Amino acid sequence: MAAVQETVEQVKGLAVEQYKYGFFTDIESEKAPKGLNEDIVKFISAKKGEPEWMLEWRLDAYRRWRNLDEPSWAKVKYPPVDFDDLYYYSAPKRADDGPLSLDEVDPELLRTYEKLGIPLREQEVLAGVQGAKVAVDAVFDSVSVVTTFKEELAKSGVIFCPISEAVQTHPELVQKYLGSVVPVTDNFYATLNSAVFSDGSFVYIPEGVRCPMELSTYFRINESQTGQFERTLIIADKGSYVSYLEGCTAPMRDENQLHAAVVELIAHDDAEIKYSTVQNWYPGDAEGVGGIYNFVTKRGDCRGKNSKISWTQVETGSAITWKYPSCILRGDNSRGEFYSIAISNGHQQIDSGTKMIHLGKNTSSRIISKGVSAGKSSNTYRGLVSAHRRASGARNHTQCDSLLIGQTCSAHTVPYIESKNSTAKFEHEATTSKIGDDQLFYCRQRGLNEEEAVALIVNGFCKEVLQQLPMEFAVEAQALVGISLEGSVG
Amino acid sequence: MSIQRSEAETAYLEAFAEAGEVLPKAQWLEPARQAARDSFAETGLPHRRDEAWRWTDLRTVLDTGFPPALTGSQSEVPAGVKSPFTALDRHVIMFVDGHLRAELSDYEGLCGAAQCVCIDEDLDDAPQWLREKFGSAFTDEHDAVSALNTVFLTGGIAISVPAGTKVDKPVELIFVNTGTEPQTLNTRCLLVLGDGAEITLLETHLGVGDGRYVANSWTEVFLGTGARAEHIKVQNETASAVHLANTHSVIGAGATFNSLCLSAGAQTTRNQIKSRLDGEGGHVGIAGAYMLSDRQHCDTALMVDHAVPECTSGELFKCVMDDHARGIFQGKIIVRPDAQKTDGMQMTQGLLLSETAEFDAKPELEIFADDVRCTHGATCGELDEDQMFYLRSRGIPADEAKSLLIAAFIGEAVDEIESEEIRDLVKAYVAELRDGAGDGS
Numbered sequence: 001m002a003a004v005q006e007t008v009e010q011v012k013g014l015a016v017e018q019y020k021y022g023f024f025t026d027i028e029s030e031k032a033p034k035g036l037n038e039d040i041v042k043f044i045s046a047k048k049g050e051p052e053w054m055l056e057w058r059l060d061a062y063r064r065w066r067n068l069d070e071p072s073w074a075k076v077k078y079p080p081v082d083f084d085d086l087y088y089y090s091a092p093k094r095a096d097d098g099p100l101s102l103d104e105v106d107p108e109l110l111r112t113y114e115k116l117g118i119p120l121r122e123q124e125v126l127a128g129v130q131g132a133k134v135a136v137d138a139v140f141d142s143v144s145v146v147t148t149f150k151e152e153l154a155k156s157g158v159i160f161c162p163i164s165e166a167v168q169t170h171p172e173l174v175q176k177y178l179g180s181v182v183p184v185t186d187n188f189y190a191t192l193n194s195a196v197f198s199d200g201s202f203v204y205i206p207e208g209v210r211c212p213m214e215l216s217t218y219f220r221i222n223e224s225q226t227g228q229f230e231r232t233l234i235i236a237d238k239g240s241y242v243s244y245l246e247g248c249t250a251p252m253r254d255e256n257q258l259h260a261a262v263v264e265l266i267a268h269d270d271a272e273i274k275y276s277t278v279q280n281w282y283p284g285d286a287e288g289v290g291g292i293y294n295f296v297t298k299r300g301d302c303r304g305k306n307s308k309i310s311w312t313q314v315e316t317g318s319a320i321t322w323k324y325p326s327c328i329l330r331g332d333n334s335r336g337e338f339y340s341i342a343i344s345n346g347h348q349q350i351d352s353g354t355k356m357i358h359l360g361k362n363t364s365s366r367i368i369s370k371g372v373s374a375g376k377s378s379n380t381y382r383g384l385v386s387a388h389r390r391a392s393g394a395r396n397h398t399q400c401d402s403l404l405i406g407q408t409c410s411a412h413t414v415p416y417i418e419s420k421n422s423t424a425k426f427e428h429e430a431t432t433s434k435i436g437d438d439q440l441f442y443c444r445q446r447g448l449n450e451e452e453a454v455a456l457i458v459n460g461f462c463k464e465v466l467q468q469l470p471m472e473f474a475v476e477a478q479a480l481v482g483i484s485l486e487g488s489v490g
Numbered sequence: 491m492s493i494q495r496s497e498a499e500t501a502y503l504e505a506f507a508e509a510g511e512v513l514p515k516a517q518w519l520e521p522a523r524q525a526a527r528d529s530f531a532e533t534g535l536p537h538r539r540d541e542a543w544r545w546t547d548l549r550t551v552l553d554t555g556f557p558p559a560l561t562g563s564q565s566e567v568p569a570g571v572k573s574p575f576t577a578l579d580r581h582v583i584m585f586v587d588g589h590l591r592a593e594l595s596d597y598e599g600l601c602g603a604a605q606c607v608c609i610d611e612d613l614d615d616a617p618q619w620l621r622e623k624f625g626s627a628f629t630d631e632h633d634a635v636s637a638l639n640t641v642f643l644t645g646g647i648a649i650s651v652p653a654g655t656k657v658d659k660p661v662e663l664i665f666v667n668t669g670t671e672p673q674t675l676n677t678r679c680l681l682v683l684g685d686g687a688e689i690t691l692l693e694t695h696l697g698v699g700d701g702r703y704v705a706n707s708w709t710e711v712f713l714g715t716g717a718r719a720e721h722i723k724v725q726n727e728t729a730s731a732v733h734l735a736n737t738h739s740v741i742g743a744g745a746t747f748n749s750l751c752l753s754a755g756a757q758t759t760r761n762q763i764k765s766r767l768d769g770e771g772g773h774v775g776i777a778g779a780y781m782l783s784d785r786q787h788c789d790t791a792l793m794v795d796h797a798v799p800e801c802t803s804g805e806l807f808k809c810v811m812d813d814h815a816r817g818i819f820q821g822k823i824i825v826r827p828d829a830q831k832t833d834g835m836q837m838t839q840g841l842l843l844s845e846t847a848e849f850d851a852k853p854e855l856e857i858f859a860d861d862v863r864c865t866h867g868a869t870c871g872e873l874d875e876d877q878m879f880y881l882r883s884r885g886i887p888a889d890e891a892k893s894l895l896i897a898a899f900i901g902e903a904v905d906e907i908e909s910e911e912i913r914d915l916v917k918a919y920v921a922e923l924r925d926g927a928g929d930g931s
Contacts, residue, residue, distance in 0.1 A: 422842035
């Protein structure tokens with residue numbers, strides 16, 4: 001009890017001021033005028049040199065969005081966002097608009113990524129891991145500044161490039177798949193994103209190819225008063241495999257910044273996509289001032305037989321998280337997985353979870369969600385598992401565990417289960433507890449101090465999810481879990 | 491802005507005016523009635539856009555108006571309509587079509603031990619405890635079901651058991667609905683237990699023939715310090731009826747409230763069960779069983795509110811759906827900021843007997859205190875193949891094996907009843923209902 005009390009006291013002092021990515025890069029940038037109207041949409045489209053169909057698509061989304069209301073059902077509270085007081089496009093200035101080689105990239109930008117620990121030089125590897133190659137697409141505010149290993153990936157036929165480039169070079173693929181999983185009409189933020197998305201990654205893995213390296217995108221919000229609206233589209237053709245990771249950080253500011261992304265995954269027959277997120281947007285300060293509003297729509301479509309999509313997320317940042325990476329299990333025998341660690345501290349609010357929509361025969365899904373709330377934060381798991389009338393033999397197992405640290409935080413579980421098929425078998429279990437006194441006692445008795453003991457227990461609590469991360473990033477994520485709970489448990 | 495009202499909504503709104511003349515007079519109740527009228531006029535009948543009603547569209551269910559039954563009927567109770575508790579030595583309070591029928595009741599013995607007030611009569615002289623507690627358990631939100639009951643209330647009973655009194659025999663409230671006219675029948679039961687008082691309350695809702703009506707019943711139970719109450723509700727309305735029910739309980743320090751609700755009848759059932767643990771050391775146990783077939787639809791919205799520390803709660807719902815039936819369970823456990831040392835458990839299980847049956851569940855936890863243990867579980871599936879095989883391999887025919895497994899499944903909820911005698915009667919009734927359903931198909 002004393003140990004917990006002590007850590008609770010420490011949270012008050014330290015809280016989220018531990019955020020070490022909160023610096024700002026002073027770099028000249030080019031912005032669209034403030035606010036949102038058809039001209040801004042046209043401006044963004046023109047900046048990217050997009051074909052007519054893309055502009056029409058955006059304008060259609062914009063007109064729909066104007067008639068939509070912000071969703072209010074999530075367990076999060078925040079003052080209304082003024083959508084006309086934002087910059088929807090901001091890009092670091094550069095001499096010409098041609099594609100950049102690494103040598104041409106502004107050294108200030110390179111230093112930024114160096115500081116963030118992101119290797120942009122192809123010969124570099126992640127610290128602590130020997131010989132692992134990771135291709136990185138670095139997105140800075142509204143544009144992708146560099147994409148590494150493109151040539152090497154092209155040798156195996158893998159397309160990995162910013163989505164704005166894909167619109168130019170592979171319009172047939174983009175036109176076929178964009179909006180096919182998250183339609184323009186999906187929800188308020190997805191529609192907004194469809195109108196103003198600026199960059200993000202495009203991945204296409206051809207039939208039978210196992211992507212030779214990890215792909216990753218690193219998102220950085222730098223400018224003030226800007227929103228980031230990235231769009232990621234990953235297509236795994238028959239029998240292919242890809243593992244993809246995204247990371248995100250932002251400077252510390254007193255204002256709230258909006259990040260509304262859309263991610264679409266498509267897995268054809270026998271294909272597998274593994275999508276991991278380490279989300280570390282600036283969470284605001286100890287008083288809850290500032291931080292990113294992270295309103296994201298992520299959805300995967302297991303379109304083919306025996307396909308598999310696996311979402312792993314480590315959510316430690318953002319003032320508000322509103323995010324439900326989902327799987328549509330359309331193909332027979334397809335499988336969806338969702339592994340999540342959501343850690344909230346300070347005044348953070350998380351409303352996150354998943355949807356597993358069983359449509360095909362013998363589809364299976366697994367959900368493991370671990371929520372840790374500390375400080376004055378609120379942490380909600382919201383999920384849906386549904387079996388369609390024809391989804392015979394569907395199988396789901398859901399496990400949601402919440403850990404509460406301190407008396408001022410809260411944890412909520414809101415699962416929905418809908419079964420329209422008698423052969424579908426669904427199991428859901430959820431627990432909420434605090435760190436057991438006996439567990440603490442056991443660790444203390446073996447010579448660990450309180451802090452170490454709590455860290456060890458929380459790590460054990462999250463282990464099932466952490467081990468799902470690609471090895472190269474597990475180390476990073478583990479450290480991140482420690483940092484975000486520093487002073488509270490880590 | 492003009493509001494599009496459904497036929498039923500318009501009918502209810504029109505009935506508000508005329509009801510005022512006929513209903514039991516009670517000046518002290520007027521503000522509550524007015525608030526209910528206003529809230530209904532504003533929100534109308536709930537539909538699927540209301541989160542609490544996402545699986546039950548009451549606006550569609552009540553497609554035409556069901557005028558409130560304002561005057562008492564003298565309908566006979568057919569001999570075939572029999573309570574499952576007939577064999578039990580008990581006090582009986584009988585309601586027919588929403589009105590208390592003294593000549594069919596037998597509760598003189600109860601009046602000796604407790605104070606009983608008939609709600610059919612004018613309530614201007616109602617005792618203080620009745621005025622204080624009436625409709626006061628949960629006042630935070632107005633829903634249409636409660637609003638209609640408040641406005642059109644025609645009958646019911648209020649019972650106050652003094653401190654330390656143990657009511658000698660179970661008290662059974664029988665609600666017989668003849669369904670001769672498509673009406674809404676609004677009844678209320680208020681039970682106030684003094685410190686250390688004890689009672690067993692049986693609530694039986696029976697329909698006659700194939701009458702089509704809306705039964706809207708509301709039971710409120712207040713338990714004083716250390717009081718104990720066992721509440722068993724059996725609902726077997728007609729196959730075309732709509733059963734809407736509120737069951738509210740407020741549990742004092744060290745008090746225990748155990749409740750079982752068996753839903754077998756009605757085309758559409760909506761059970762709204764709310765319980766608040768108001769004193770340290772209180773316990774609430776809520777069990778439920780569904781036995782649904784044809785196109786029956788049963789939706790339970792359950793809320794257990796841990797308002798103070800050191801309370802325990804346990805919920806167990808066992809739902810059996812056959813044919814095109816649809817079972818819904820929405821359960822929520824709230825643990826308030828200071829309710830440390832709370833222990834809450836919730837389990838809901840759906841058993842689908844046919845390919846076209848459906849089960850939806852939303853077991854929620856809302857926790858604002860850290861030193862708690864709260865768990866919930868939800869499962870859904872068909873009969874276990876291994877269990878069937880086990881029974882079949884021992885020479886039990888398929889039909890019988892299935893029957894045994896279903897009985898065992900439902901039995902887990904029925905076993906939550908403390909009194910062995912009542913438990914056995916409920917189990918026998920479940921078996922009778924199942925056999926009846928078997929004959930029909």
